[in-house]
Amino acid sequence: MFYHEDTLQYEVEVEEPDPQFAKMLQQAIGGAEGEMRVALQYMFQAFAVPREHEEYRTLLMETAVEELGHIEMLATAVTKNLEGAPEATREAAREDAVIDAMMSHGQPRQALSAGLHAMPVDSNGVPFTGNYVVASGNLAADLYANIMAESTGRLLATRLYEMTDDPGMEDMLSYMIARDTMHQNQWHAAVDSLGEHLPVPASFPQEKENQEYSYTFMSTFDEERPDPEMPWTRGETPDGNGEFDYGRQPGNGFADVEAMLEEMHNEVN
Amino acid sequence: MFYHEDTLQYEVEVEEPDPQFAKMLQQAIGGAEGEMRVALQYMFQAFAVPREHEEYRTLLMETAVEELGHIEMLATAVTKNLEGAPEATREAAREDAVIDAMMSHGQPRQALSAGLHAMPVDSNGVPFTGNYVVASGNLAADLYANIMAESTGRLLATRLYEMTDDPGMEDMLSYMIARDTMHQNQWHAAVDSLGEHLPVPASFPQEKENQEYSYTFMSTFDEERPDPEMPWTRGETPDGNGEFDYGRQPGNGFADVEAMLEEMHNEVN
């Protein structure tokens, strides 16, 4: 059950409206690396965590709710970057510098479909999709998905930071980048708290996998090359269960292909 | 530049065709956790790695090419699970047990659009999308995306393994699960080889983030609760740069909201 308060989690100011930056900010709202994704991802993951792991359920849901507040902050930032372009004065649109910039460099739909406000789309105008949400029902896999989400999320936020010199936007982004730092750290700490969990899912017994191929780096170069002696071709494997090796794709020979083909009977035209 | 050979990477046999399992296998071809995703993800990541990191470029591309071979194996498996239902005999369709199972439990499009063959869609029939591909231009972020992809990928493969008792399918999956074990390990080894890289992106100076909020777990419970003393609320942070703390959302007060609202002038109707 959810509640809200009529204040932002952190101040959002814009000194100079910039429609092009408003378009960029959309990536952080509705994009693959954006806040709608993490808010919903952590929420659906939390829905799936059972009682005996309530500490993880709480961890996930509390962060989901924090991210809802980030959507709100970014939506405010988008509106403020499109200000100076109130609909009432749109008729004089082409003479107004902000409107003109909006028309040339902003997202058309932001004017046409949303009256110069935030939308659930990314910076290219592609709608948010449930496809972005990873909630696998396996906690270790989910936590790695979260590490990844906060890695690309902080990367996005730093790229946005470098594209503005508006003090208000820099301040908002310096807060969001800090939160991404925290979230990366908390998901790493949570993964560490699981103890031995590699390979994911740890619940599947490795005896059932074809262990002949479990720790061999498979080179696919056209001409065979010698072992490059990299950390992924020699030495103990991170899961602690084997030694890296170096080899080629096995290939199951023509015979099998023949057999395979013999069994198939399709029309051709 | 690419080459191929007219043989499968690993044998694919099906004793008893099972259209329902063919549908399930589609998830491993065109789904969010599937082989099209990893093949293309590693390929696009490789395209972006510069010369001074050629060992990573090679690592990524060699694995991309291995995954292409997995698409081929799975496509063969789908066709074999739909066999016994050649189009030539479709007219007698409803009397044939395999066809009948296909109609009831398979994917309609597999019969209607693909003549009982593999398609670039997931197990629900939703088409593969470029949205699944993560290639951020930042190697650390990409490697975490790969750890996640192989975690959910191996999870999927083990779930498929548990849903079949066909010896051929079990054998194929035992190979694929082993390869996922290797790939998880190789991406972990690659991340480790980067040295200190947290928080991602390490190239952004933390002085620019609002460090007041960099290491505080932000509780969003409606009623304030005491610090639960979890690994993510106390102790050193995994990036080695701070100490976890426990607190509440700051909130920037009503004044700012007022200010915010005062500046906005929209039409209402």
Added chain:
Amino acid sequence: MFYHEDTLQYEVEVEEPDPQFAKMLQQAIGGAEGEMRVALQYMFQAFAVPREHEEYRTLLMETAVEELGHIEMLATAVTKNLEGAPEATREAAREDAVIDAMMSHGQPRQALSAGLHAMPVDSNGVPFTGNYVVASGNLAADLYANIMAESTGRLLATRLYEMTDDPGMEDMLSYMIARDTMHQNQWHAAVDSLGEHLPVPASFPQEKENQEYSYTFMSTFDEERPDPEMPWTRGETPDGNGEFDYGRQPGNGFADVEAMLEEMHNEVN
């Protein structure tokens, strides 16, 4: 800024797990008529309402937050309908009646991608999309979008109600249907509170529209028919600004087409 509490808005019980009903419930989570849509729609609409209409901003945001709680309830209902199928026992899957029903009648991805939990997809397995969210920046248009959303939403909930005879599910749905009743009423009351607002947007002066065609029902039957004398072909118009009329498509004659064509110069091959 948002908060949550670790309890459901309303009790969710399932007497007899039913994977087919779990699939149906997904429509109410991630479908066009679902709770993700209304939660996000009301939230984005609220983000765009300016200060001088704060009562509407509050109305929208309070309801958005209530709907977040409905996603949580439905996700719980999905999990409970898939229970009896814990992953740990999946290996014995095909012998278990619930698992078997899941395989035959449930959504494949619910087992394969989500470990038998809720997902942000609809009942056909199609992912939620930002396309469902209507937030136009015009309050009257938004309120009509909300009336429509709650009309199709309540329709969906009543159809779900009629498809189950599980007492727990009936109880949960009887609550949700009641809330949809309230929401339909509140959006109607809000539209009424706007006073004269037709045609939407009222801010556009009707003098600028080609008023010759503003109130004529345009018949497109191949053979001309007499005025059927329906409420939309005669009498005062609901906006109070005109009288309904009955006529045919004007058609601008061949001359214009000729002119149009003459101006176009394209390659053909």
Added chain:
Amino acid sequence: MFYHEDTLQYEVEVEEPDPQFAKMLQQAIGGAEGEMRVALQYMFQAFAVPREHEEYRTLLMETAVEELGHIEMLATAVTKNLEGAPEATREAAREDAVIDAMMSHGQPRQALSAGLHAMPVDSNGVPFTGNYVVASGNLAADLYANIMAESTGRLLATRLYEMTDDPGMEDMLSYMIARDTMHQNQWHAAVDSLGEHLPVPASFPQEKENQEYSYTFMSTFDEERPDPEMPWTRGETPDGNGEFDYGRQPGNGFADVEAMLEEMHNEVN
């Protein structure tokens, strides 16, 4: 069964080609508020109306067919706004002002995929989707969907009108805005003709809903607030069946959550 005539429903002239405006017009063709949506929406709704309501079936189909003509008009307008840029002269492209504007401000695909013609996409280049079409099988719900579609549709048309000062485009849009005025009015008249129909669907007996919650505005503010005494918290409800009330989310207590959690048994890793 359909017919056509080789003339436009209404004249379409463009004095000065404007590729940026061509991009904007795409929203009215393939966008969420566009003509493809309403043409197909009314058509699918008509397909579902039974004999005893033939007047509604006719109403819906006649308007669907009128909207097909609007797609044709807008496609003509897009082509004319991209004129002066025939493919034959594209080689001299960058020197030509219209082509240069197309490249900078138009949609890339309009040149690359469509040879400077209309496409079934919106102004951001996102393809039209069947998701936009609402045809619920319930006439009241459908008519509210139509009121909403024409409200956002007329809003879009007025925004387009304000973004051009080309006399030809103003004339075309003044016609289309007038038609949207008519369509809003006709759908309102049709809803009114249904008599008492709230809450939708009226066929579901309200005794089955949990009437304790049917008319209470549920406040979700973090701190409880007094009844704001708005038209949606007091007074008779628009459906005529109750009185508005003001309250809080019920919450079903921790006990149930405990119970809920106890029943769930999932793997964690």
Added chain:
Amino acid sequence: MFYHEDTLQYEVEVEEPDPQFAKMLQQAIGGAEGEMRVALQYMFQAFAVPREHEEYRTLLMETAVEELGHIEMLATAVTKNLEGAPEATREAAREDAVIDAMMSHGQPRQALSAGLHAMPVDSNGVPFTGNYVVASGNLAADLYANIMAESTGRLLATRLYEMTDDPGMEDMLSYMIARDTMHQNQWHAAVDSLGEHLPVPASFPQEKENQEYSYTFMSTFDEERPDPEMPWTRGETPDGNGEFDYGRQPGNGFADVEAMLEEMHNEVN
């Protein structure tokens, strides 16, 4: 400008409702091979044909309009296959054989979102998308797209024919298959009428292409193989401008890769 008549183009009868077949028919409405695709494809192609080729513009538009009537026929067929399941009796749903079949084998959304009527989605429930429409602005390319569309369209119709033994459905499909026969023939005749047009686009002078590679079949087998002497490796080419040849991928050597890499300077983490 369009018109309609309140009759179907061809009779649509269903002796025995079959919800599973209704689901299959959806492929012919909203699928990649369906009637929405061809109706809109031919329409958008027609919009782009200039005056001096009016005979092709007419050819395309007349067929587009015929296809609109096929959508109407198929929507009627879907409704009739879902009959016996009127919403009013849904409460007794699970006891009714048709409803039960619908629930088990039909599309969930057809009941939940559309009240057992046709929808703009395919047989897997995936929404129709503007992506299916090919209208390139080049007549030869468009005509080949149409040959392809009618080839896969007739293939779909024959597969549907083989999956039913309902005399009404067989009759309807025998008509539609005949129309696809005609449409394949008319597009072939239209392509033939263009005269020499290969390679498409014929307007691009072949001197500008790197003619060293214009007629060589490029083998990509890992191990070089001899020319298989197939119709695509020897003999005159269909465009009449060359002779087929057999060779390998050129490859531009490491030097270029080195140079390429040297120029790229990216962050890695």
Added chain:
Amino acid sequence: MFYHEDTLQYEVEVEEPDPQFAKMLQQAIGGAEGEMRVALQYMFQAFAVPREHEEYRTLLMETAVEELGHIEMLATAVTKNLEGAPEATREAAREDAVIDAMMSHGQPRQALSAGLHAMPVDSNGVPFTGNYVVASGNLAADLYANIMAESTGRLLATRLYEMTDDPGMEDMLSYMIARDTMHQNQWHAAVDSLGEHLPVPASFPQEKENQEYSYTFMSTFDEERPDPEMPWTRGETPDGNGEFDYGRQPGNGFADVEAMLEEMHNEVN
């Protein structure tokens, strides 16, 4: 099974980086006419070809593998056109001409999500989708799909050629256009090698289609017109099985509509 070599199939040089052209090139990577489409299309088609037609299976797979190399070339071209904008110097972004051009005319996500590299999206930023892949299980239909794909593909490449004057890009495109010439020719040769195959699928006996309508061009003009005596209304049909004819839509009369309506019983509200 696949292999690769660390060199490009053909040299890719860019003299002057051009972010706007990088955006255009994305159409050739992830667009409807792009290389991802053909690579995957030919691959999935090859997966479905049975033994007795191995020459076609080889033809398809060899070309698929060549196209993989084109994705690699184009990805290199995109990176080179965005060069001069390394992430390390992004902070000084707005002062750099290439960065500034990127921000104004490039794809936002190319900077924000991909660090100025290639992505699996089209020139409008819309993700690649499995929907583009046609692999019908019928060889003739597939080959026509390939003719169409190479027709629109070569059209795209020539349009790109005309939009650049960079010698490196012209050279790369002159190679790709030549390959498209070859591919069009090889698919035509392959279709010709099938012998009589019209109408597709040839395996369906034409006696089963309603032959009364197999060769009549059906005019849908509102007012009946005389036979225009075009190659598609008179003369022998391309399949050699009939004579073209000219007529009107049959229409099945009101009686049937009445009957149809009588059978349908839906709720209205």
